[in-house]
Amino acid sequence: EDQVTQSPEALRLQEGESSSLNCSYTVSGLRGLFWYRQDPGKGPEFLFTLYSAGEEKEKERLKATLTKKESFLHITAPKPEDSATYLCAVRETSGSRLTFGEGTQLTVNP
Amino acid sequence: NAGVTQTPKFQVLKTGQSMTLQCAQDMNHNSMYWYRQDPGMGLRLIYYSASEGTTDKGEVPNGYNVSRLNKREFSLRLESAAPSQTSVYFCASSENGRPEAFFGQGTRLTVV
Numbered sequence: 133e134d135q136v137t138q139s140p141e142a143l144r145l146q147e148g149e150s151s152s153l154n155c156s157y158t159v160s161g162l163r164g165l166f167w168y169r170q171d172p173g174k175g176p177e178f179l180f181t182l183y184s185a186g187e188e189k190e191k192e193r194l195k196a197t198l199t200k201k202e203s204f205l206h207i208t209a210p211k212p213e214d215s216a217t218y219l220c221a222v223r224e225t226s227g228s229r230l231t232f233g234e235g236t237q238l239t240v241n242p
Numbered sequence: 243n244a245g246v247t248q249t250p251k252f253q254v255l256k257t258g259q260s261m262t263l264q265c266a267q268d269m270n271h272n273s274m275y276w277y278r279q280d281p282g283m284g285l286r287l288i289y290y291s292a293s294e295g296t297t298d299k300g301e302v303p304n305g306y307n308v309s310r311l312n313k314r315e316f317s318l319r320l321e322s323a324a325p326s327q328t329s330v331y332f333c334a335s336s337e338n339g340r341p342e343a344f345f346g347q348g349t350r351l352t353v354v
Contacts, residue, residue: 234284
């Protein structure tokens with residue numbers, strides 16, 4: 133059974149203080165690992181897809197990396213508007229569904 | 243470009259009542275999904291439809307039915323609502339050949 137574990141559950145940063153969020157996964161065959169951002173009262177917003185170990189994707193202050201067992205979402209010099217819950221999900225090669233982690237709630241204080 | 247649109251946004255039901263949650267996408271995606279999100283449980287798949295005319299059970303299908311009305315629309319029906327179905331429901335869609343899914347804004351359902 134696919135499993136996705138995200139850590140920490142919550143992270144509080146000062147504006148400009150860089151950090152990383154972790155997503156550990158267990159899947160029989162990885163078709164893709166996804167990062168989403170979710171704001172309160174909204175649906176998850178797609179950020180990145182990573183397909184294979186060693187791959188990296190960047191968008192503004194966010195950079196996602198992937199190994200065979202985990203993914204990191206690095207946040208460089210965050211701003212208050214980066215505050216949100218960040219969700220990680222995986223899809224296995226033979227499946228149609230996404231398996232989600234419970235998310236990391238990020239708060240960036242000005 | 244609306245993406246994935248869900249209606250209603252909020253709903254309160256009494257135990258035993260029925261209702262249908264509506265979802266439509268304008269991205270010409272083949273696959274559509276219904277998820278529920280609960281505190282401490284994350285997002286869990288209820289049903290999905292890989293193409294028009296097909297539906298399959300996900301992780302938590304009990305108490306729900308779905309209809310893929312056409313390529314754009316995928317509805318979720320609660321025949322006899324129970325308090326355990328209090329949740330936030332999300333519809334999503336994805337393009338064939340691409341694994342990422344795009345989500346609607348959600349329906350917050352309370353069953354009292």
